[in-house]
Amino acid sequence: MEKELKVAALRNGTVIDHIPADKLYKVVSILHLDNCEQQITIGNNLDSAKVGKKGIIKISDRAFAEDETNKIALIAPNAKINIIRDYVVVEKRPLSLPSEIREIIQCGNPNCITNNQPVATKFHVIMHDEEIMLKCHYCEREVIRDKVKIK
Amino acid sequence: MGVWGQIMSNNSLVSIADYSKEEILAILDSAADFETNPNRKTLDGKVIATLFFEPSTRTRLSFETAVVRLGGSIIGFSDAATSSSSKGETLNDTIHMVSCYADAIVMRHPLEGAARYASEVAPVPIINAGDGANQHPSQTLLDLYSILKTQGTLENLTICLVGDLKYGRTVHSLIMAMSHFHPTFKFIAPDELKMPDEYKVFCRKKNIPFTEVNELNDNFNDADILYMTRVQKERFQDLMEYERVKNVYTLKNSMLENTKSNLRILHPLPRVTEIDPDVDSNEKAYYFRQAQNGLYVRQAIVSKLLKTT
Numbered sequence: 001m002e003k004e005l006k007v008a009a010l011r012n013g014t015v016i017d018h019i020p021a022d023k024l025y026k027v028v029s030i031l032h033l034d035n036c037e038q039q040i041t042i043g044n045n046l047d048s049a050k051v052g053k054k055g056i057i058k059i060s061d062r063a064f065a066e067d068e069t070n071k072i073a074l075i076a077p078n079a080k081i082n083i084i085r086d087y088v089v090v091e092k093r094p095l096s097l098p099s100e101i102r103e104i105i106q107c108g109n110p111n112c113i114t115n116n117q118p119v120a121t122k123f124h125v126i127m128h129d130e131e132i133m134l135k136c137h138y139c140e141r142e143v144i145r146d147k148v149k150i151k
Numbered sequence: 152m153g154v155w156g157q158i159m160s161n162n163s164l165v166s167i168a169d170y171s172k173e174e175i176l177a178i179l180d181s182a183a184d185f186e187t188n189p190n191r192k193t194l195d196g197k198v199i200a201t202l203f204f205e206p207s208t209r210t211r212l213s214f215e216t217a218v219v220r221l222g223g224s225i226i227g228f229s230d231a232a233t234s235s236s237s238k239g240e241t242l243n244d245t246i247h248m249v250s251c252y253a254d255a256i257v258m259r260h261p262l263e264g265a266a267r268y269a270s271e272v273a274p275v276p277i278i279n280a281g282d283g284a285n286q287h288p289s290q291t292l293l294d295l296y297s298i299l300k301t302q303g304t305l306e307n308l309t310i311c312l313v314g315d316l317k318y319g320r321t322v323h324s325l326i327m328a329m330s331h332f333h334p335t336f337k338f339i340a341p342d343e344l345k346m347p348d349e350y351k352v353f354c355r356k357k358n359i360p361f362t363e364v365n366e367l368n369d370n371f372n373d374a375d376i377l378y379m380t381r382v383q384k385e386r387f388q389d390l391m392e393y394e395r396v397k398n399v400y401t402l403k404n405s406m407l408e409n410t411k412s413n414l415r416i417l418h419p420l421p422r423v424t425e426i427d428p429d430v431d432s433n434e435k436a437y438y439f440r441q442a443q444n445g446l447y448v449r450q451a452i453v454s455k456l457l458k459t460t
């Protein structure tokens with residue numbers, strides 16, 4: 001299986017590699033790949049020296065805007081994003097958390113306006129003593145990145 | 152819509168953290184001016200809506216008196232049962248509907264973040280009169296006004312915060328607001344209701360010295376301000392513990408003997424048992440006048456947002 005995936009080279013598109021296996025489907029979901037028309041190859045539970053079991057996603061003929069790929073930094077900060085053109089990696093895109101994240105996070109506060117009315121969520125990314133925290137724009141509650149609820 | 156929303160939210164008061172030190176001082180200055188003459192006609196012809204999605208008679212009457220004494224008129228409702236939100240109308244729709252009639256909206260809502268959201272969708276200024284456990288900035292500004300008035304300055308004061316420091320939003324906002332003025336804090340709370348870490352982290356970041364103790368006793372003899380809060384029964388899992396805390400967290404007149412002469416006692420009211428009535432006649436008790444200061448501060452807030460001063 002792993003061999004086959006590696007052989008199935010991509011002509012043009014995006015490869016997202018080194019996704020921790022338990023985060024693979026969350027990455028699929030935040031990039032809305034379940035509604036994607038292009039050819040996609042998804043592999044999971046592949047052996048990886050770096051992350052134990054890893055997942056990989058290859059999407060043909062699709063480029064992602066930086067603020068889209070940066071959403072991945074939220075759940076899989078060590079994932080690798082390669083942009084392929086004519087079978088060649090033309091860009092290794094580093095992941096960085098955006099300063100603001102809209103819609104994909106659910107606020108953990110049941111009394112927050114976003115959990116009770118049709119209001120899109122918005123979170124600010126802030127640092128507290130080396131720890132990355134997400135602060136709800138509306139109820140102002142903070143949560144550490146690892147505990148974040150992805151919709 | 153983005154730019155529109157931004158302009159509008161800048162002209163609202165949602166959180167005390169939205170105001171710079173200069174803006175805070177300007178509001179307090181304006182409040183002092185209104186105190187010398189709270190009756191004038193600067194809001195003549197203006198309509199202010201007070202939308203109270205949960206009841207808070209104290210806050211509503213204070214805002215409404217502030218507006219009426221300036222010649223403005225009031226529309227609105229005092230609890231959600233009489234509003235269209237009880238028929239399932241979204242906050243967005245209610246705010247848009249009321250914006251057709253009013254020049255500004257004073258809003259209290261049980262959901263946290265409701266005021267921020269309203270400020271983003273409303274074409275008129277929103278004044279947050281409390282959003283759940285989150286923010287209540289007019290309370291914070293009247294606390295600051297009371298401190299300034301009784302101490303003559305906001306700078307370099309020692310402030311003791313007492314009672315429910317875990318859930319008490321007034322003390323959290325007070326820490327944020329006072330952080331501009333080099334305070335020293337003492338947090339006095341039972342273990343169950345200790346100041347949350349995020350506010351201690353905030354103080355360390357801002358180089359604000361603080362100490363923590365868990366008994367009231369005579370831990371406030373060096374204080375300039377003693378800020379008392381309500382210790383509520385429903386915050387305790389162990390009712391025996393509540394009974395114990397309730398008794399040791401009652402401020403009595405005899406405990407004020409060795410305190411500084413400039414000490415003043417504040418409380419956001421209503422109080423339950425945390426201040427014994429025998430304190431009321433002590434000249435250091437300031438909580439009733441503190442409530443009255445709310446009127447002038449709210450006149451200053453409404454006037455700033457409607458640009459009528």
Ligand SMILES: [Zn+2]
Binds near residue numbers: 109137139
């Ligand atoms: Zn929230």
